[in-house]
Amino acid sequence: MNYSxxxxxxxxxxxxxxxxxxxxxxxxxxxxxxxxxxxxxVSIPELGTFTVKVKEVQKVYNPHHDAYLMVPPKRVxxxxxxxxxxxxxxxxxxxxx
Numbered sequence: 155m156n157y158s159x160x161x162x163x164x165x166x167x168x169x170x171x172x173x174x175x176x177x178x179x180x181x182x183x184x185x186x187x188x189x190x191x192x193x194x195x196v197s198i199p200e201l202g203t204f205t206v207k208v209k210e211v212q213k214v215y216n217p218h219h220d221a222y223l224m225v226p227p228k229r230v231x232x233x234x235x236x237x238x239x240x241x242x243x244x245x246x247x248x249x250x251x
Contacts, residue, residue, distance in 0.1 A: 190231055202235040 155163075165175040186204070189196050195205040212225040235243070 193229070198236075200236055200238055202233055202239060205232050205234070206230070207232050 161172055161176050161179060164170075164179065165172045168175065170178070186196055190204060190206055193206045195203055197203040206229050209228050209230055211227050213222050214225055215221075216223050
C-alpha cells in the first residue's frame with residue numbers, strides 16, 4: 155500500500171474528503187516526527203510503540219581498503235508492535251491453507 159492508497163482507504167472509512175484526510179494524515183505524521191526528533195517515544199494503542207534509540211560508535215571493517223573505520227553514533231527509530239498486532243501477524247502454518 156502506498157501513501158495515496160492509504161489516503162483513499164482512510165477517506166472512505168471516515169467519510170471525509172480525500173483532501174481533508176490528506177491534511178489530517180500529514181498533521182499526524184508531522185506530530186509523530188516532531189516527537190521522535192525530540193527523543194520522545196510515541197505509543198499508539200493497537201498498533202505499537204515508536205521509540206528512539208542511540209546507536210553507539212561502531213568499529214566496522216572495510217575490506218576494500220583493508221582497514222577499520224569508526225562509524226559515528228546516530229539515533230534510530232525502533233518500532234515494537236502491540237500484542238494484538240503481534241498475534242495477528244503470527245504465522246500459524248502454510249500460506250496456501
